[in-house]
């Protein structure tokens with residue numbers, strides 16, 4: 001696909017942080033693109049949503065936890081060209097949420113220290129974001 005034809009895909013992602021400074025990674029289930037890789041919870045920003053609203057919705061759908069847009073702090077972003085689209089992915093940090101994350105979509109879940117994230121295979125867009133989490137936490 002030519003550069004011109006490649007659409008920009010806006011995906012909002014969240015580093016949920018627990019009291020020990022660990023970040024929740026979710027493993028993409030079989031049958032999805034990039035299956036088996038560990039990623040930040042989140043998803044595509046739908047028409048009419050702000051990225052913060054997307055995350056409040058996705059965190060409830062994927063993990064069964066509740067948070068608020070005011071509890072989401074922007075940290076950094078990914079800008080990465082995939083075959084079919086160019087991914088623009090703001091990464092937020094959330095330390096204030098209610099409930100315990102549950103794998104509502106059959107995904108693996110793991111709390112990981114940022115310095116150990118390199119041990120978890122991630123989508124190529126995600127790896128450049130790890131140093132920002134190491135600095136923060």
Ligand SMILES: Nc1nc2c([nH]c(=O)n2[C@@H]2O[C@H](COP(=O)(O)OP(=O)(O)OP(=O)(O)O)[C@@H](O)[C@H]2O)c(=O)[nH]1
Nearest residue numbers: 011013032033034039040041042043044087123125126
């Ligand atoms: N949620 C999330 N998506 C990511 C991350 N890194 C990354 O490249 N992506 C890509 O962003 C796209 C949108 O994610 P999504 O969670 O809404 O997509 P999806 O699984 O429903 O659909 P898909 O199977 O069509 O990819 C996917 O192509 C996914 O691979 C990440 O850390 N978190």
